[in-house]
Structures are given as structure tokens and as C-alpha cells.
Amino acid sequence: MARLRWTLVLFALGIGLPALLIVQRATEALELEKAHRHETVAERVFDEMERTLSDFLLREESRPASDYDHARESVAAPEPLPESFARADEPFILGWFLLSATGPTHILAVEPHGRTQIEGALRAALTPGAVADDGVRSADREREDWMLGADARTPAPGRTRSLLRTGLDEEDLGQKRAQALAEPSPYEVLRNLNRAGSLRSERQNKALAKGSEKRTRAAHVAELERAPASAKDDALRAAAGFDDGAYAASPREPRIDADPASEARDEHEKKSESTTVDPLVGRTTSGGAIVLTRSAWRGTHVDRQGLVLDRARLIEWLGGRILGETGLAERASLDFTPHSSQPEKADYRYLHRFAEPFDGLIARLDLQPLPALAASRSIPTLAILLAVSVVIGLFAVDRMTRVVVEYAQRRSDFVAAVSHELRTPLTAIRMYGEMLRDGLVATEGKRAEYYATITDESERLSRLIDNVLEFSRLEQDRRELDLVVGGLSETVRAASEKLSAHAEREGFELVLDLPAALPRVHYDRDAITQIVFNLVDNALKYARDAERKRIEIQLSPRADGAELRVRDFGPGAPADQLNRIFEPFYRIGEELTRATEGTGIGLALVRELAIAMGGTANAIRPNSGGLEIVVSFASAD
Incomplete structure (x- = not known):
């Protein structure tokens, strides 16, 4: 029995250890899947924001350059706004502007008091050294840091980075994700099929095409910073790059000495020539505004066109629109100050930097655990059932084996007992029979006693045989x-x-x-x-x-x-x-x-x-x- 029990122990270990390993691997896989699922939800939330911004940006980039000619009619904003601008109902738009090389700054403000705010935003966006409150650097420098791994927390434009997860260590999760990347997962397929991803890539490509322009403007701004200040419109046009040879065929004369007839002729030439419009580029100001500008080329003349957005309203609009529509308002929270010193605790945290021209926006999404999959809920139950089944099975095997061994031992004892029970009456019958045969019994009384003994032992032997045969028949039914x-x-x-x-x-x-x-x-x-x-x-x-x-x-x-x-x-x-x-x-x-x-x-x-x-x-x-x-x-x- 001892050897049998050791065999059962080894058998239990042979079943239990692989089963434990399977449960552990299944639990890790489910944790990894849960992390993937939350990351996918976060990326879909950010993708919806990117898609919304891309739709807005596509509309503004598709706006004809001639729409901005309405701004030339008056220095003050016309009342009401022209129809093409009035259709824009986003609450975060402060207004539109036109910076011309041959005229003053023209502004179309959504609200009457918005002109001053727009002028301040333009001055802050095009003034050297302007940096947003959140410390975001230029897109080119940020991209270089991300590629070189210099920035460990802020993602590159259009990227999402996980900051915190529960259930798995960040390093372990990174290793497991690297292994999982060998084959595309369903989440990657969903990610690749998302329309927002392609729109975001398109915006980034446009921004990359404008990289040389941004560097040229930065060099010009550095030079302008050392020059003496001039009138407001001249400073804005100069900061916008109108003095740069890249934006004009020949150096322009100062506006104060311009000939009115020459200006009228230039306007006529610009209207008669076809217009080429560059993509919008953006800059976040320290005053909480986002300035989107583009270059509109008419022959050798270039205008700066664009619009000014209220950053706080944009953030509020994005959060309410996306979280409200997706039903995540109770399980998710958005924070556009991701580098706050004491962020609230969260089970899953993701940092996202929006693609150009909104790369000045960085959002942190805190996700509470989403409802678990049916498979993840059943793993502990299945593990417990497996353990209980193994224990019960081994106990049953041990019990059955003990019963079988004990029963076999009883049968062995039975054979020995039957042999003894058969030998005892046979011995008595033989002994008394031989004594009677050989005439060794002298008296009649003794002979009668021996005859009775032989009869009793014969009956006893007969009952024993009957019992054995009867039990055999009952056992075999x-x-x-x-x-x-x-x-x-x-x-x-x-x-x-x-x-x-x-x-x-x-x-x-x-x-x-x-x-x-x-x-x-x-x-x-x-x-x-x-x-x-x-x-x-x-x-x-x-x-x-x-x-x-x-x-x-x-x-x-x-x-x-x-x-x-x-x-x-x-x-x-x-x-x-x-x-x-x-x-x-x-x-x-x-x-x-x-x-x-x-x-x-x-x-x-x-x-x-x-x-x-x-x-x-x-x-x-x-x-x-x-x-x-x-x-x-x-x-x-």
C-alpha cells in the first residue's frame, strides 16, 4: 500500500503541476488580453478625438482662400459673419484672420469682444520665445527626442503611451507584448482599420512637408527678436515670414511708402492668378489659444490665413462629445494637464499627444476596469473545479485501490480458511473411519459415538461446500x-x-x-x-x-x-x-x-x-x- 500511495502522489504531481502551469499561463494571457483591451479602448477614444479634429481640420483646409477676402472689407468684424464662416458652429472657434503682405491685419471674430483676444493670440503665437504652459516643445524636436528615446514620458505627436496598469508589471507586460507582436492581434487589425488613424497619418505627413518652412520661420523669428519693435501689423507680418525670400519673389517695399496705384495693381494681379494653399500648421500659445495658419499663394504674393481656437473650450468640447457618445463617462476621465504633480490613482492610465497641427495638446486618460470577459471570470472557477476534480479523483482512486487490495487480501484469507475448514472434518472422518474399519473400537457405545461424529463432520463439510457454491452463484448472479x-x-x-x-x-x-x-x-x-x-x-x-x-x-x-x-x-x-x-x-x-x-x-x-x-x-x-x-x-x- 505504501508503494501504491507513493505512485498516487507522483501521479498527482504529474497532473497538478502541468495544470497549475496551464492555469498560470491562462491567467497571464487573460491579464495581457485585459491590458490590450483597455489600451484598445483608450486608443479608440483618442482616435475618435483625432477623427473629430481631422474632420474639423479637413473642413477648414478645404475652405477656399477667397472666403477670407470678406475680412478685407473692414477692419472690424462684419455683422453678421459671412455665411461660409457662420456655418461653423464649434464653440471653441474664436475667429478667423488674414495677414497680408500689402495691408493691415484683418480679423473675423465670432463674438464682438473676440477681436482683442485674437490679436493677442496672434501676437503670442508669432512672437519669438512663445511656449505653451504644458512645456511642449516644437514638433521637430519632439520627434527627434522620441526617436532617440530621450523623452521617456511625453509621446510623439499622434502617439499613445501607457503609463500605468494593474495586474502585470510594466516590464513583464512589455516583454509579453513584444512576443505577441510577432503575429497581428485582433486589436491591431481594428487599429489598422480605424479611419482616424489614416487621417492622423495624413495630417502628420502634411506637417512633415512643412518642416523646412517652420525651421526657416524659426530662424527669421530669432533674427526679429534682436531687431527693434515696429507697428503692430508690421511686426505680425514680419513674424509671419513675409520678409523671408522664401515667400516673395522680390523684396517688398515698406508699406508706408507704397503707392496706392501699385497696391491696387497688386490686388488685381493676385485675384487674376490661381491660388495655391498650403496645409494648416498650428501653435499653442501660453495664453490658452491655438493658432492655425496656412499660406495662400497667388502668383508671387502670399497671404497668411487661419483661425484662432480657445484651447479650454476645445478640451471641454472634445471630452464631453467623445466620452458622452461612447458611454465611458462613468469609467473614464480626461485630463489635459498630464504632468500634474499628484494625479489621481487609476487602474489604467494612458498619455496621448495629438497629431499636428494640434501637437500642443497632450491628454491623459484614466480608465477604471471595464467589465471582465466571460472567459476571465470563468478561469478561477475552472481552476477550482479542476483542483477539486483532481483531489476527488485521486481520493476515489486511493479508496478504490485500498478496497480492491483489501478485498484481494480477504479472498486470500478465505482460501486459507476454506482449506483449513475442509481439512478439519476430513481429518476427523478419516481417523474415525479407519478406527472402525480396523476393529479398534471395542464397545458398541464407542462405535455409535464415532458414527455420530462422522455424520456430524460430514454435515459440517456439506454445509461448508454449500456455502461456497451458494456464494459463488450469488456473486455471479x-x-x-x-x-x-x-x-x-x-x-x-x-x-x-x-x-x-x-x-x-x-x-x-x-x-x-x-x-x-x-x-x-x-x-x-x-x-x-x-x-x-x-x-x-x-x-x-x-x-x-x-x-x-x-x-x-x-x-x-x-x-x-x-x-x-x-x-x-x-x-x-x-x-x-x-x-x-x-x-x-x-x-x-x-x-x-x-x-x-x-x-x-x-x-x-x-x-x-x-x-x-x-x-x-x-x-x-x-x-x-x-x-x-x-x-x-x-x-x-
Whole structure:
């Protein structure tokens, strides 16, 4: 048994360790999937913002340059706004402007008091050294830092970066994601199919095409910073790059000396020539405005056109529109001051820098855990069920193995007991027979005693063989009963009379209590006889040393049939073994030290025969000692 249990332990380890590894890998995979899922949600949120900005930017870039000619009509904003501008209903637009190389600054303000705010934003955006509050550097420098890995926190324009996740260490998650990138995931497919991604890339490509222009303007601004200040319009035009040879075919004359006829001629030439418009480029000012400008080329003349946005209103509009439409308002929060010193705790945090020309905007999205997938919820349950199944299975295997081994041991003991039980009566029969044959018995009384002994041992041998054969037939389900309906008194009395002489020779008294008026039951005569023989024989063996050598055989009625009771006054059986004594081959005590003879199938055969007749067999311990076997029979009425 010890070797068998070690085998089961090794078997348990062989199943448990791989199962534990599988559960661990499944849990890690689900954590990685959860992180991917939250990252995908964050990217989709930012992509929706990018898409919204791209749609807005596409509309403004598609606006004809001639629409800005309305601004030339008056220095003050016309009332109401021209129809082409009035259709723009975004609450964050402050107004539009036109910077001309040959005229003053023209402004179309959405609100009457917005002109001053627009002028201040233009001055801040085109004045050297203007930097936004959040510390965002130029797009070119930021892109270089990102490519070189110099900036560990701020992502490149149009990029999203995860700052915080629960469940997996950032380094471990990075390694697992690097392994997962070998094959495209469904999230990557969704990401590649997203329209906002392509629009964002298109905007970035346009911004890259303007890189040389931005560097030229930066050099000119640095030079302008060292020059003395001039009138407001001249300074704006100069900061806008109108003095740069890249934007004019020849140096322009100062506006104060310009000839009115020459200006009119220039205007006519500009209107007669085709217009080429560059993409919008943006700059965030320290005053909370975003200035979008573009160059409109008419032949050799260039105008600066664009619009001014209120950064705070844009942020509020984006957050309310996107989070409200996606239903994430309760699980997500947006913060456009991502470098705050003490951000609130979040399970998942992502930082996104918008693509040009809105690269001055950096947003932080804090996500609370989204509802778990059904698979992730079932993993702990499946793991527990697997563990419980393994434990129950191993326990069942151990239990069954112990039962089989114990049963095999009992059969081995049974063979030894049967051999002994067969040898004992055969030895007695042979010895007395040889003595009678050889004339060694002198008196008639002795010869009669020897004849009786031979007869008793023969009957004992016959009962033993009958028990073995009967048990074999019952075990193989080949026993056919001849059931009749009637009372049990006559059959039990006849079997008891056959045993009375044998009981008297053993020094026992058989006491019968067999009333004639009993309920009718279904029974087999041979089976009843064998039950009585086995019960009396069992009492004779185990009560041999009892002080009161008395065996009581009683029949009594019951509500649903009748009962047969056989009681002795021997040592009885322990309470915890009253049910086990009916198991095949089971005998009380150790086989090597047991003094009582027997095969261990007598009481097992009693129970099997009782069950075959529709009854039961049980053992009880009377208060006065001994053992009482109760065989119950169901009523036939």
C-alpha cells in the first residue's frame, strides 16, 4: 500500500503541476488580453478625438482662400459673419484672420469682444520665445527626442503611451507584448482599420512637408527678436515670414511708402492668378489659444490665413462629445494637464499627444476596469473545479485501490480458511473411519459415538461446500430462487431440529419462539434453511467460551412483514464493525492470531439471500451482551 500511495502522489504531481502551469499561463494571457483591451479602448477614444479634429481640420483646409477676402472689407468684424464662416458652429472657434503682405491685419471674430483676444493670440503665437504652459516643445524636436528615446514620458505627436496598469508589471507586460507582436492581434487589425488613424497619418505627413518652412520661420523669428519693435501689423507680418525670400519673389517695399496705384495693381494681379494653399500648421500659445495658419499663394504674393481656437473650450468640447457618445463617462476621465504633480490613482492610465497641427495638446486618460470577459471570470472557477476534480479523483482512486487490495487480501484469507475448514472434518472422518474399519473400537457405545461424529463432520463439510457454491452463484448472479408465499414457522422449526443434536454436543441449548400466526411473506425454503444453519453455526463458533451457552431463535411479526432473530450470549462484535461483518470474507480480528474458525462468507451469504428474497439483514448489540442478527422479510399481502 505504501508503494501504491507513493505512485498516487507522483501521479498527482504529474497532473497538478502541468495544470497549475496551464492555469498560470491562462491567467497571464487573460491579464495581457485585459491590458490590450483597455489600451484598445483608450486608443479608440483618442482616435475618435483625432477623427473629430481631422474632420474639423479637413473642413477648414478645404475652405477656399477667397472666403477670407470678406475680412478685407473692414477692419472690424462684419455683422453678421459671412455665411461660409457662420456655418461653423464649434464653440471653441474664436475667429478667423488674414495677414497680408500689402495691408493691415484683418480679423473675423465670432463674438464682438473676440477681436482683442485674437490679436493677442496672434501676437503670442508669432512672437519669438512663445511656449505653451504644458512645456511642449516644437514638433521637430519632439520627434527627434522620441526617436532617440530621450523623452521617456511625453509621446510623439499622434502617439499613445501607457503609463500605468494593474495586474502585470510594466516590464513583464512589455516583454509579453513584444512576443505577441510577432503575429497581428485582433486589436491591431481594428487599429489598422480605424479611419482616424489614416487621417492622423495624413495630417502628420502634411506637417512633415512643412518642416523646412517652420525651421526657416524659426530662424527669421530669432533674427526679429534682436531687431527693434515696429507697428503692430508690421511686426505680425514680419513674424509671419513675409520678409523671408522664401515667400516673395522680390523684396517688398515698406508699406508706408507704397503707392496706392501699385497696391491696387497688386490686388488685381493676385485675384487674376490661381491660388495655391498650403496645409494648416498650428501653435499653442501660453495664453490658452491655438493658432492655425496656412499660406495662400497667388502668383508671387502670399497671404497668411487661419483661425484662432480657445484651447479650454476645445478640451471641454472634445471630452464631453467623445466620452458622452461612447458611454465611458462613468469609467473614464480626461485630463489635459498630464504632468500634474499628484494625479489621481487609476487602474489604467494612458498619455496621448495629438497629431499636428494640434501637437500642443497632450491628454491623459484614466480608465477604471471595464467589465471582465466571460472567459476571465470563468478561469478561477475552472481552476477550482479542476483542483477539486483532481483531489476527488485521486481520493476515489486511493479508496478504490485500498478496497480492491483489501478485498484481494480477504479472498486470500478465505482460501486459507476454506482449506483449513475442509481439512478439519476430513481429518476427523478419516481417523474415525479407519478406527472402525480396523476393529479398534471395542464397545458398541464407542462405535455409535464415532458414527455420530462422522455424520456430524460430514454435515459440517456439506454445509461448508454449500456455502461456497451458494456464494459463488450469488456473486455471479446465477442463483435462482423458488419463492413461495406463506409463514416461516415450519421451515425455521425444521432447520432448527436438524441442528439441535449438533448444538447439544457443543453444549448449547436452542430455544425456539416460533408462533404459528405470522404474516405471509415471500421466501425460498432452501434459502431459509441455509440462513438458519449459518446463523446458528456462527453463534456456536463465537459464543463457545460464553458463560451462558444459549442460542435463541425467534420469529416475530412486524408492520410490513416478519422478522427472524437469532441471538447468542457471546462477546458480540464492536459497534463500528456491526455492518462490516456482512462483507464477504470479513472476519473480526487478525488472521494470524484469530482463534475462531470460519471462512468469512457465512453472514455475507445470509445478507445476500435475504436481499434476494426482498428482505434485509442487520446486526445489533443487546444491552445484556452477545450478538443478535435480525433478518426481515416483506409482507406478501
